[in-house]
Amino acid sequence: MTISERRKGTHKIEKKTCLSCGGESFTEDQPRGDNICTSCGLVVSDHTFDNGPEWRAFTAEEKQSRERTGGPMSLTIADKGLSTAIDWRDKDAAGRSITGKSRAAIYRMRKWHFRSRVQGPDHRNLISAMSEMRRLASQLAVPRDTRETAALIYRKALKKRLVRGRSTDAFVAASIYLACRIHRIPRSLEEVSTESKATRKKLGQSVRLVLSQANIRVPLPSARDLIPRLSSDLRLRGETTRKAIEIVVEAQEKGTTIGKGPGGIAGAALYIAGILEEDRRTQRDISRVSRVTEVTIRNRYKDLVCSLGISIGT
Known part of the structure:
Protein backbone atom coordinates (compact mmCIF):
# COMPACT_ATOMS: atom_id res chain seq x y z
CA MET A 1 0.00 0.00 0.00
CA ASP A 46 -1.95 -7.09 8.72
CA HIS A 47 -1.66 -7.36 12.50
CA THR A 48 -2.81 -3.77 12.93
CA PHE A 49 -3.42 -2.53 16.46
CA ASP A 50 -6.66 -1.13 17.83
CA ASN A 51 -5.70 1.82 20.02
CA GLY A 52 -9.20 2.21 21.45
CA PRO A 53 -10.36 0.96 24.86
CA GLU A 54 -11.03 -2.73 25.34
CA TRP A 55 -14.18 -2.02 27.37
CA ARG A 56 -17.61 -0.80 26.34
CA ALA A 57 -19.76 1.82 28.04
CA PHE A 58 -23.37 2.79 27.36
CA THR A 59 -23.80 5.69 29.79
CA ALA A 60 -21.68 8.63 30.89
CA GLU A 61 -21.39 7.13 34.39
CA GLU A 62 -20.09 3.82 33.01
CA LYS A 63 -17.60 5.62 30.80
CA GLN A 64 -16.28 7.69 33.71
CA SER A 65 -15.98 4.71 36.03
CA ARG A 66 -14.11 2.56 33.46
CA GLU A 67 -11.66 5.15 32.17
CA ARG A 68 -8.14 4.68 33.49
CA THR A 69 -6.45 7.65 31.83
CA GLY A 70 -7.00 11.39 31.70
CA GLY A 71 -7.80 13.59 28.76
CA PRO A 72 -5.42 14.21 25.85
CA MET A 73 -2.62 16.75 26.00
CA SER A 74 -3.75 20.29 25.26
CA LEU A 75 -1.78 23.49 24.77
CA THR A 76 -4.74 25.43 26.18
CA ILE A 77 -3.90 24.12 29.66
CA ALA A 78 -0.90 25.68 31.41
CA ASP A 79 0.72 22.31 32.19
CA LYS A 80 -0.69 20.73 28.99
CA GLY A 81 -2.97 18.53 31.10
CA LEU A 82 -0.13 16.30 32.32
CA SER A 83 -0.36 17.01 36.06
CA THR A 84 -2.75 15.46 38.56
CA ALA A 85 -4.92 17.05 41.24
CA ILE A 86 -6.16 15.95 44.66
CA ASP A 87 -9.95 15.92 44.66
CA TRP A 88 -11.56 18.72 46.67
CA ARG A 89 -14.21 16.34 48.04
CA ASP A 90 -13.05 14.97 51.41
CA LYS A 91 -13.75 11.32 50.64
CA ASP A 92 -11.56 8.26 50.34
CA ALA A 93 -11.40 5.75 47.46
CA ALA A 94 -14.41 3.88 48.84
CA GLY A 95 -16.52 7.04 49.01
CA ARG A 96 -16.40 7.34 52.81
CA SER A 97 -16.00 10.80 54.35
CA ILE A 98 -12.59 11.69 55.76
CA THR A 99 -12.75 12.79 59.38
CA GLY A 100 -10.88 15.00 61.84
CA LYS A 101 -7.09 14.98 61.67
CA SER A 102 -7.01 13.27 58.30
CA ARG A 103 -9.12 16.05 56.78
CA ALA A 104 -6.68 18.72 57.98
CA ALA A 105 -3.74 16.71 56.63
CA ILE A 106 -5.45 16.27 53.27
CA TYR A 107 -6.16 20.02 53.15
CA ARG A 108 -2.47 20.84 53.68
CA MET A 109 -1.45 18.18 51.18
CA ARG A 110 -3.85 19.58 48.58
CA LYS A 111 -2.54 23.14 49.12
CA TRP A 112 1.12 22.17 48.77
CA HIS A 113 0.37 19.93 45.83
CA PHE A 114 -1.21 22.89 44.03
CA ARG A 115 1.75 25.12 44.87
CA SER A 116 4.21 22.51 43.60
CA ARG A 117 2.54 22.56 40.17
CA VAL A 118 3.42 26.24 39.68
CA GLN A 119 6.98 26.08 38.34
CA GLY A 120 7.87 29.76 37.97
CA PRO A 121 6.67 33.16 36.72
CA ASP A 122 6.11 31.92 33.16
CA HIS A 123 3.92 29.10 34.43
CA ARG A 124 1.90 31.51 36.57
CA ASN A 125 1.49 33.73 33.52
CA LEU A 126 0.26 30.75 31.49
CA ILE A 127 -2.32 29.84 34.14
CA SER A 128 -3.96 33.28 33.98
CA ALA A 129 -3.50 33.62 30.20
CA MET A 130 -5.05 30.24 29.37
CA SER A 131 -8.00 31.01 31.64
CA GLU A 132 -8.62 34.28 29.78
CA MET A 133 -8.12 32.50 26.44
CA ARG A 134 -10.82 29.94 27.25
CA ARG A 135 -13.22 32.74 28.20
CA LEU A 136 -12.52 34.84 25.11
CA ALA A 137 -12.60 31.85 22.74
CA SER A 138 -15.97 30.83 24.18
CA GLN A 139 -17.36 34.35 23.67
CA LEU A 140 -16.17 34.38 20.04
CA ALA A 141 -17.33 30.78 19.35
CA VAL A 142 -13.83 29.71 18.30
CA PRO A 143 -13.49 25.94 17.60
CA ARG A 144 -11.08 23.72 19.51
CA ASP A 145 -8.37 23.36 16.84
CA THR A 146 -8.21 27.14 16.50
CA ARG A 147 -7.88 27.46 20.29
CA GLU A 148 -4.90 25.09 20.18
CA THR A 149 -3.28 27.26 17.50
CA ALA A 150 -3.94 30.39 19.58
CA ALA A 151 -2.34 28.74 22.63
CA LEU A 152 0.71 27.80 20.54
CA ILE A 153 1.06 31.40 19.30
CA TYR A 154 0.84 32.74 22.86
CA ARG A 155 3.45 30.26 24.09
CA LYS A 156 5.79 31.39 21.31
CA ALA A 157 5.28 35.03 22.30
CA LEU A 158 5.95 34.15 25.95
CA LYS A 159 9.11 32.24 25.02
CA LYS A 160 10.35 35.24 23.01
CA ARG A 161 9.78 37.44 26.10
CA LEU A 162 7.29 39.60 24.19
CA VAL A 163 4.71 39.51 27.00
CA ARG A 164 7.05 40.78 29.72
CA GLY A 165 6.01 44.27 30.81
CA ARG A 166 2.98 44.27 28.52
CA SER A 167 -0.70 43.40 28.81
CA THR A 168 -1.37 39.66 29.00
CA ASP A 169 -4.98 40.20 27.93
CA ALA A 170 -3.84 42.00 24.77
CA PHE A 171 -1.52 39.15 23.78
CA VAL A 172 -4.22 36.56 24.46
CA ALA A 173 -6.62 38.47 22.21
CA ALA A 174 -3.91 38.89 19.56
CA SER A 175 -3.20 35.14 19.62
CA ILE A 176 -6.87 34.32 19.08
CA TYR A 177 -7.19 36.89 16.29
CA LEU A 178 -4.14 35.50 14.45
CA ALA A 179 -5.29 31.90 14.96
CA CYS A 180 -8.65 32.80 13.42
CA ARG A 181 -6.87 34.27 10.41
CA ILE A 182 -4.74 31.14 10.03
CA HIS A 183 -7.85 28.92 10.09
CA ARG A 184 -9.83 31.30 7.83
CA ILE A 185 -12.40 32.08 10.51
CA PRO A 186 -13.82 35.58 9.95
CA ARG A 187 -13.19 37.52 13.16
CA SER A 188 -12.24 41.19 12.87
CA LEU A 189 -10.07 43.18 15.27
CA GLU A 190 -13.17 45.09 16.35
CA GLU A 191 -15.02 41.88 17.24
CA VAL A 192 -12.11 40.51 19.23
CA SER A 193 -11.45 43.80 21.05
CA THR A 194 -15.15 44.12 21.95
CA GLU A 195 -15.07 40.79 23.83
CA SER A 196 -11.52 41.22 25.13
CA LYS A 197 -10.40 43.11 28.22
CA ALA A 198 -7.77 44.87 26.09
CA THR A 199 -8.37 48.04 24.08
CA ARG A 200 -8.42 48.13 20.29
CA LYS A 201 -5.12 50.05 20.28
CA LYS A 202 -3.34 47.57 22.59
CA LEU A 203 -4.68 44.65 20.55
CA GLY A 204 -3.38 46.11 17.29
CA GLN A 205 0.05 46.76 18.82
CA SER A 206 0.24 43.19 20.14
CA VAL A 207 -0.74 41.73 16.76
CA ARG A 208 1.99 43.69 14.98
CA LEU A 209 4.57 42.73 17.61
CA VAL A 210 3.76 39.01 17.40
CA LEU A 211 3.86 39.06 13.59
CA SER A 212 7.24 40.79 13.53
CA GLN A 213 8.97 38.91 16.37
CA ALA A 214 7.41 35.43 16.72
CA ASN A 215 8.05 34.24 13.13
CA ILE A 216 4.40 33.37 12.43
CA ARG A 217 3.09 33.26 8.86
CA VAL A 218 -0.51 34.42 8.64
CA PRO A 219 -2.56 34.67 5.42
CA LEU A 220 -3.99 38.05 4.52
CA PRO A 221 -7.67 38.56 5.44
CA SER A 222 -9.99 37.98 2.50
CA ALA A 223 -13.38 39.50 1.75
CA ARG A 224 -14.50 36.11 0.45
CA ASP A 225 -14.07 34.58 3.92
CA LEU A 226 -16.34 37.24 5.44
CA ILE A 227 -19.26 36.84 3.05
CA PRO A 228 -20.85 33.61 4.43
CA ARG A 229 -21.05 34.98 7.99
CA LEU A 230 -22.30 38.41 6.89
CA SER A 231 -24.91 36.74 4.68
CA SER A 232 -26.08 34.67 7.62
CA ASP A 233 -26.37 37.76 9.82
CA LEU A 234 -28.33 39.56 7.09
CA ARG A 235 -30.47 36.46 6.36
CA LEU A 236 -29.75 36.59 2.64
CA ARG A 237 -30.65 33.80 0.22
CA GLY A 238 -28.06 31.35 -1.05
CA GLU A 239 -28.24 32.82 -4.56
CA THR A 240 -27.32 36.24 -3.19
CA THR A 241 -24.37 34.81 -1.28
CA ARG A 242 -23.04 32.98 -4.34
CA LYS A 243 -23.41 36.12 -6.46
CA ALA A 244 -21.48 38.17 -3.88
CA ILE A 245 -18.67 35.60 -3.86
CA GLU A 246 -18.51 35.74 -7.68
CA ILE A 247 -18.23 39.53 -7.52
CA VAL A 248 -15.40 39.37 -4.97
CA VAL A 249 -13.49 36.71 -6.94
CA GLU A 250 -13.74 38.73 -10.16
CA ALA A 251 -12.66 41.89 -8.31
CA GLN A 252 -9.64 40.07 -6.86
CA GLU A 253 -8.63 38.83 -10.32
CA LYS A 254 -8.73 42.40 -11.65
CA GLY A 255 -6.85 43.79 -8.65
CA THR A 256 -9.70 46.00 -7.48
CA THR A 257 -9.42 44.79 -3.88
CA ILE A 258 -5.72 45.66 -3.46
CA GLY A 259 -5.18 48.10 -0.61
CA LYS A 260 -8.83 48.03 0.49
CA GLY A 261 -10.28 46.58 3.68
CA PRO A 262 -12.00 43.19 3.34
CA GLY A 263 -15.02 44.34 5.37
CA GLY A 264 -15.84 47.14 2.95
CA ILE A 265 -15.37 44.92 -0.12
CA ALA A 266 -17.53 42.14 1.33
CA GLY A 267 -20.25 44.60 2.37
CA ALA A 268 -20.32 46.30 -1.04
CA ALA A 269 -20.41 42.93 -2.84
CA LEU A 270 -23.39 41.85 -0.74
CA TYR A 271 -25.12 45.16 -1.42
CA ILE A 272 -24.65 44.75 -5.19
CA ALA A 273 -25.63 41.07 -5.12
CA GLY A 274 -28.78 41.92 -3.15
CA ILE A 275 -29.83 44.42 -5.83
CA LEU A 276 -29.11 42.01 -8.70
CA GLU A 277 -30.88 39.07 -7.03
CA GLU A 278 -33.80 41.17 -5.71
CA ASP A 279 -32.79 40.33 -2.15
CA ARG A 280 -31.78 43.83 -1.18
CA ARG A 281 -30.54 45.04 2.23
CA THR A 282 -29.93 48.66 3.19
CA GLN A 283 -26.45 50.12 3.46
CA ARG A 284 -27.13 50.76 7.14
CA ASP A 285 -27.90 47.08 7.80
CA ILE A 286 -24.78 45.95 5.92
CA SER A 287 -22.68 48.56 7.70
CA ARG A 288 -23.88 47.31 11.08
CA VAL A 289 -22.97 43.64 10.53
CA SER A 290 -19.72 44.28 8.63
CA ARG A 291 -18.56 46.91 11.17
CA VAL A 292 -17.59 49.48 8.53
CA THR A 293 -19.17 52.87 7.86
CA GLU A 294 -21.88 53.51 5.30
CA VAL A 295 -19.48 55.86 3.50
CA THR A 296 -17.03 52.96 3.07
CA ILE A 297 -19.82 50.76 1.69
CA ARG A 298 -20.74 53.45 -0.85
CA ASN A 299 -17.12 54.01 -1.91
CA ARG A 300 -16.43 50.29 -2.36
CA TYR A 301 -19.76 49.97 -4.19
CA LYS A 302 -18.63 52.59 -6.73
CA ASP A 303 -15.23 50.90 -7.11
CA LEU A 304 -16.76 47.48 -7.82
CA VAL A 305 -19.45 48.75 -10.19
CA CYS A 306 -16.95 50.79 -12.25
CA SER A 307 -14.22 48.13 -12.27
CA LEU A 308 -16.45 45.17 -13.15
CA GLY A 309 -18.82 47.06 -15.44
CA ILE A 310 -21.91 46.04 -13.48
CA SER A 311 -25.14 47.65 -14.63
CA ILE A 312 -27.46 48.54 -11.75
CA GLY A 313 -31.03 49.40 -12.70
CA THR A 314 -32.61 52.37 -10.94
Whole structure:
Protein backbone atom coordinates (compact mmCIF):
# COMPACT_ATOMS: atom_id res chain seq x y z
CA MET A 1 0.00 0.00 0.00
CA THR A 2 1.30 3.43 -0.88
CA ILE A 3 0.39 6.59 0.96
CA SER A 4 0.50 9.84 -0.96
CA GLU A 5 0.18 13.19 0.77
CA ARG A 6 -1.30 16.39 -0.55
CA ARG A 7 -1.64 19.69 1.27
CA LYS A 8 -4.90 21.51 1.74
CA GLY A 9 -4.39 24.79 3.53
CA THR A 10 -2.21 24.05 6.54
CA HIS A 11 -3.25 20.39 6.89
CA LYS A 12 -1.96 17.14 5.41
CA ILE A 13 -4.39 14.67 3.88
CA GLU A 14 -3.26 11.03 3.58
CA LYS A 15 -4.48 9.07 0.58
CA LYS A 16 -4.08 5.28 0.59
CA THR A 17 -3.68 3.40 -2.70
CA CYS A 18 -3.61 -0.36 -3.33
CA LEU A 19 -0.32 -1.53 -4.95
CA SER A 20 -2.10 -4.21 -6.98
CA CYS A 21 -5.08 -2.47 -8.58
CA GLY A 22 -4.70 1.17 -7.54
CA GLY A 23 -7.96 1.07 -5.61
CA GLU A 24 -8.66 3.52 -2.80
CA SER A 25 -11.40 1.64 -0.92
CA PHE A 26 -10.44 -0.63 1.98
CA THR A 27 -12.18 -2.68 4.66
CA GLU A 28 -10.93 -3.92 8.03
CA ASP A 29 -11.06 -7.50 9.29
CA GLN A 30 -10.98 -6.65 12.99
CA PRO A 31 -10.54 -10.18 14.45
CA ARG A 32 -7.41 -10.72 12.30
CA GLY A 33 -6.25 -7.10 12.19
CA ASP A 34 -6.13 -7.12 8.38
CA ASN A 35 -6.70 -4.17 6.04
CA ILE A 36 -8.13 -5.48 2.75
CA CYS A 37 -8.63 -3.80 -0.64
CA THR A 38 -12.31 -4.09 -1.57
CA SER A 39 -11.53 -4.10 -5.31
CA CYS A 40 -9.04 -6.98 -5.66
CA GLY A 41 -8.94 -8.55 -2.18
CA LEU A 42 -5.25 -7.84 -1.54
CA VAL A 43 -4.31 -7.73 2.15
CA VAL A 44 -2.41 -4.45 2.20
CA SER A 45 -1.55 -4.57 5.92
CA ASP A 46 -1.95 -7.09 8.72
CA HIS A 47 -1.66 -7.36 12.50
CA THR A 48 -2.81 -3.77 12.93
CA PHE A 49 -3.42 -2.53 16.46
CA ASP A 50 -6.66 -1.13 17.83
CA ASN A 51 -5.70 1.82 20.02
CA GLY A 52 -9.20 2.21 21.45
CA PRO A 53 -10.36 0.96 24.86
CA GLU A 54 -11.03 -2.73 25.34
CA TRP A 55 -14.18 -2.02 27.37
CA ARG A 56 -17.61 -0.80 26.34
CA ALA A 57 -19.76 1.82 28.04
CA PHE A 58 -23.37 2.79 27.36
CA THR A 59 -23.80 5.69 29.79
CA ALA A 60 -21.68 8.63 30.89
CA GLU A 61 -21.39 7.13 34.39
CA GLU A 62 -20.09 3.82 33.01
CA LYS A 63 -17.60 5.62 30.80
CA GLN A 64 -16.28 7.69 33.71
CA SER A 65 -15.98 4.71 36.03
CA ARG A 66 -14.11 2.56 33.46
CA GLU A 67 -11.66 5.15 32.17
CA ARG A 68 -8.14 4.68 33.49
CA THR A 69 -6.45 7.65 31.83
CA GLY A 70 -7.00 11.39 31.70
CA GLY A 71 -7.80 13.59 28.76
CA PRO A 72 -5.42 14.21 25.85
CA MET A 73 -2.62 16.75 26.00
CA SER A 74 -3.75 20.29 25.26
CA LEU A 75 -1.78 23.49 24.77
CA THR A 76 -4.74 25.43 26.18
CA ILE A 77 -3.90 24.12 29.66
CA ALA A 78 -0.90 25.68 31.41
CA ASP A 79 0.72 22.31 32.19
CA LYS A 80 -0.69 20.73 28.99
CA GLY A 81 -2.97 18.53 31.10
CA LEU A 82 -0.13 16.30 32.32
CA SER A 83 -0.36 17.01 36.06
CA THR A 84 -2.75 15.46 38.56
CA ALA A 85 -4.92 17.05 41.24
CA ILE A 86 -6.16 15.95 44.66
CA ASP A 87 -9.95 15.92 44.66
CA TRP A 88 -11.56 18.72 46.67
CA ARG A 89 -14.21 16.34 48.04
CA ASP A 90 -13.05 14.97 51.41
CA LYS A 91 -13.75 11.32 50.64
CA ASP A 92 -11.56 8.26 50.34
CA ALA A 93 -11.40 5.75 47.46
CA ALA A 94 -14.41 3.88 48.84
CA GLY A 95 -16.52 7.04 49.01
CA ARG A 96 -16.40 7.34 52.81
CA SER A 97 -16.00 10.80 54.35
CA ILE A 98 -12.59 11.69 55.76
CA THR A 99 -12.75 12.79 59.38
CA GLY A 100 -10.88 15.00 61.84
CA LYS A 101 -7.09 14.98 61.67
CA SER A 102 -7.01 13.27 58.30
CA ARG A 103 -9.12 16.05 56.78
CA ALA A 104 -6.68 18.72 57.98
CA ALA A 105 -3.74 16.71 56.63
CA ILE A 106 -5.45 16.27 53.27
CA TYR A 107 -6.16 20.02 53.15
CA ARG A 108 -2.47 20.84 53.68
CA MET A 109 -1.45 18.18 51.18
CA ARG A 110 -3.85 19.58 48.58
CA LYS A 111 -2.54 23.14 49.12
CA TRP A 112 1.12 22.17 48.77
CA HIS A 113 0.37 19.93 45.83
CA PHE A 114 -1.21 22.89 44.03
CA ARG A 115 1.75 25.12 44.87
CA SER A 116 4.21 22.51 43.60
CA ARG A 117 2.54 22.56 40.17
CA VAL A 118 3.42 26.24 39.68
CA GLN A 119 6.98 26.08 38.34
CA GLY A 120 7.87 29.76 37.97
CA PRO A 121 6.67 33.16 36.72
CA ASP A 122 6.11 31.92 33.16
CA HIS A 123 3.92 29.10 34.43
CA ARG A 124 1.90 31.51 36.57
CA ASN A 125 1.49 33.73 33.52
CA LEU A 126 0.26 30.75 31.49
CA ILE A 127 -2.32 29.84 34.14
CA SER A 128 -3.96 33.28 33.98
CA ALA A 129 -3.50 33.62 30.20
CA MET A 130 -5.05 30.24 29.37
CA SER A 131 -8.00 31.01 31.64
CA GLU A 132 -8.62 34.28 29.78
CA MET A 133 -8.12 32.50 26.44
CA ARG A 134 -10.82 29.94 27.25
CA ARG A 135 -13.22 32.74 28.20
CA LEU A 136 -12.52 34.84 25.11
CA ALA A 137 -12.60 31.85 22.74
CA SER A 138 -15.97 30.83 24.18
CA GLN A 139 -17.36 34.35 23.67
CA LEU A 140 -16.17 34.38 20.04
CA ALA A 141 -17.33 30.78 19.35
CA VAL A 142 -13.83 29.71 18.30
CA PRO A 143 -13.49 25.94 17.60
CA ARG A 144 -11.08 23.72 19.51
CA ASP A 145 -8.37 23.36 16.84
CA THR A 146 -8.21 27.14 16.50
CA ARG A 147 -7.88 27.46 20.29
CA GLU A 148 -4.90 25.09 20.18
CA THR A 149 -3.28 27.26 17.50
CA ALA A 150 -3.94 30.39 19.58
CA ALA A 151 -2.34 28.74 22.63
CA LEU A 152 0.71 27.80 20.54
CA ILE A 153 1.06 31.40 19.30
CA TYR A 154 0.84 32.74 22.86
CA ARG A 155 3.45 30.26 24.09
CA LYS A 156 5.79 31.39 21.31
CA ALA A 157 5.28 35.03 22.30
CA LEU A 158 5.95 34.15 25.95
CA LYS A 159 9.11 32.24 25.02
CA LYS A 160 10.35 35.24 23.01
CA ARG A 161 9.78 37.44 26.10
CA LEU A 162 7.29 39.60 24.19
CA VAL A 163 4.71 39.51 27.00
CA ARG A 164 7.05 40.78 29.72
CA GLY A 165 6.01 44.27 30.81
CA ARG A 166 2.98 44.27 28.52
CA SER A 167 -0.70 43.40 28.81
CA THR A 168 -1.37 39.66 29.00
CA ASP A 169 -4.98 40.20 27.93
CA ALA A 170 -3.84 42.00 24.77
CA PHE A 171 -1.52 39.15 23.78
CA VAL A 172 -4.22 36.56 24.46
CA ALA A 173 -6.62 38.47 22.21
CA ALA A 174 -3.91 38.89 19.56
CA SER A 175 -3.20 35.14 19.62
CA ILE A 176 -6.87 34.32 19.08
CA TYR A 177 -7.19 36.89 16.29
CA LEU A 178 -4.14 35.50 14.45
CA ALA A 179 -5.29 31.90 14.96
CA CYS A 180 -8.65 32.80 13.42
CA ARG A 181 -6.87 34.27 10.41
CA ILE A 182 -4.74 31.14 10.03
CA HIS A 183 -7.85 28.92 10.09
CA ARG A 184 -9.83 31.30 7.83
CA ILE A 185 -12.40 32.08 10.51
CA PRO A 186 -13.82 35.58 9.95
CA ARG A 187 -13.19 37.52 13.16
CA SER A 188 -12.24 41.19 12.87
CA LEU A 189 -10.07 43.18 15.27
CA GLU A 190 -13.17 45.09 16.35
CA GLU A 191 -15.02 41.88 17.24
CA VAL A 192 -12.11 40.51 19.23
CA SER A 193 -11.45 43.80 21.05
CA THR A 194 -15.15 44.12 21.95
CA GLU A 195 -15.07 40.79 23.83
CA SER A 196 -11.52 41.22 25.13
CA LYS A 197 -10.40 43.11 28.22
CA ALA A 198 -7.77 44.87 26.09
CA THR A 199 -8.37 48.04 24.08
CA ARG A 200 -8.42 48.13 20.29
CA LYS A 201 -5.12 50.05 20.28
CA LYS A 202 -3.34 47.57 22.59
CA LEU A 203 -4.68 44.65 20.55
CA GLY A 204 -3.38 46.11 17.29
CA GLN A 205 0.05 46.76 18.82
CA SER A 206 0.24 43.19 20.14
CA VAL A 207 -0.74 41.73 16.76
CA ARG A 208 1.99 43.69 14.98
CA LEU A 209 4.57 42.73 17.61
CA VAL A 210 3.76 39.01 17.40
CA LEU A 211 3.86 39.06 13.59
CA SER A 212 7.24 40.79 13.53
CA GLN A 213 8.97 38.91 16.37
CA ALA A 214 7.41 35.43 16.72
CA ASN A 215 8.05 34.24 13.13
CA ILE A 216 4.40 33.37 12.43
CA ARG A 217 3.09 33.26 8.86
CA VAL A 218 -0.51 34.42 8.64
CA PRO A 219 -2.56 34.67 5.42
CA LEU A 220 -3.99 38.05 4.52
CA PRO A 221 -7.67 38.56 5.44
CA SER A 222 -9.99 37.98 2.50
CA ALA A 223 -13.38 39.50 1.75
CA ARG A 224 -14.50 36.11 0.45
CA ASP A 225 -14.07 34.58 3.92
CA LEU A 226 -16.34 37.24 5.44
CA ILE A 227 -19.26 36.84 3.05
CA PRO A 228 -20.85 33.61 4.43
CA ARG A 229 -21.05 34.98 7.99
CA LEU A 230 -22.30 38.41 6.89
CA SER A 231 -24.91 36.74 4.68
CA SER A 232 -26.08 34.67 7.62
CA ASP A 233 -26.37 37.76 9.82
CA LEU A 234 -28.33 39.56 7.09
CA ARG A 235 -30.47 36.46 6.36
CA LEU A 236 -29.75 36.59 2.64
CA ARG A 237 -30.65 33.80 0.22
CA GLY A 238 -28.06 31.35 -1.05
CA GLU A 239 -28.24 32.82 -4.56
CA THR A 240 -27.32 36.24 -3.19
CA THR A 241 -24.37 34.81 -1.28
CA ARG A 242 -23.04 32.98 -4.34
CA LYS A 243 -23.41 36.12 -6.46
CA ALA A 244 -21.48 38.17 -3.88
CA ILE A 245 -18.67 35.60 -3.86
CA GLU A 246 -18.51 35.74 -7.68
CA ILE A 247 -18.23 39.53 -7.52
CA VAL A 248 -15.40 39.37 -4.97
CA VAL A 249 -13.49 36.71 -6.94
CA GLU A 250 -13.74 38.73 -10.16
CA ALA A 251 -12.66 41.89 -8.31
CA GLN A 252 -9.64 40.07 -6.86
CA GLU A 253 -8.63 38.83 -10.32
CA LYS A 254 -8.73 42.40 -11.65
CA GLY A 255 -6.85 43.79 -8.65
CA THR A 256 -9.70 46.00 -7.48
CA THR A 257 -9.42 44.79 -3.88
CA ILE A 258 -5.72 45.66 -3.46
CA GLY A 259 -5.18 48.10 -0.61
CA LYS A 260 -8.83 48.03 0.49
CA GLY A 261 -10.28 46.58 3.68
CA PRO A 262 -12.00 43.19 3.34
CA GLY A 263 -15.02 44.34 5.37
CA GLY A 264 -15.84 47.14 2.95
CA ILE A 265 -15.37 44.92 -0.12
CA ALA A 266 -17.53 42.14 1.33
CA GLY A 267 -20.25 44.60 2.37
CA ALA A 268 -20.32 46.30 -1.04
CA ALA A 269 -20.41 42.93 -2.84
CA LEU A 270 -23.39 41.85 -0.74
CA TYR A 271 -25.12 45.16 -1.42
CA ILE A 272 -24.65 44.75 -5.19
CA ALA A 273 -25.63 41.07 -5.12
CA GLY A 274 -28.78 41.92 -3.15
CA ILE A 275 -29.83 44.42 -5.83
CA LEU A 276 -29.11 42.01 -8.70
CA GLU A 277 -30.88 39.07 -7.03
CA GLU A 278 -33.80 41.17 -5.71
CA ASP A 279 -32.79 40.33 -2.15
CA ARG A 280 -31.78 43.83 -1.18
CA ARG A 281 -30.54 45.04 2.23
CA THR A 282 -29.93 48.66 3.19
CA GLN A 283 -26.45 50.12 3.46
CA ARG A 284 -27.13 50.76 7.14
CA ASP A 285 -27.90 47.08 7.80
CA ILE A 286 -24.78 45.95 5.92
CA SER A 287 -22.68 48.56 7.70
CA ARG A 288 -23.88 47.31 11.08
CA VAL A 289 -22.97 43.64 10.53
CA SER A 290 -19.72 44.28 8.63
CA ARG A 291 -18.56 46.91 11.17
CA VAL A 292 -17.59 49.48 8.53
CA THR A 293 -19.17 52.87 7.86
CA GLU A 294 -21.88 53.51 5.30
CA VAL A 295 -19.48 55.86 3.50
CA THR A 296 -17.03 52.96 3.07
CA ILE A 297 -19.82 50.76 1.69
CA ARG A 298 -20.74 53.45 -0.85
CA ASN A 299 -17.12 54.01 -1.91
CA ARG A 300 -16.43 50.29 -2.36
CA TYR A 301 -19.76 49.97 -4.19
CA LYS A 302 -18.63 52.59 -6.73
CA ASP A 303 -15.23 50.90 -7.11
CA LEU A 304 -16.76 47.48 -7.82
CA VAL A 305 -19.45 48.75 -10.19
CA CYS A 306 -16.95 50.79 -12.25
CA SER A 307 -14.22 48.13 -12.27
CA LEU A 308 -16.45 45.17 -13.15
CA GLY A 309 -18.82 47.06 -15.44
CA ILE A 310 -21.91 46.04 -13.48
CA SER A 311 -25.14 47.65 -14.63
CA ILE A 312 -27.46 48.54 -11.75
CA GLY A 313 -31.03 49.40 -12.70
CA THR A 314 -32.61 52.37 -10.94
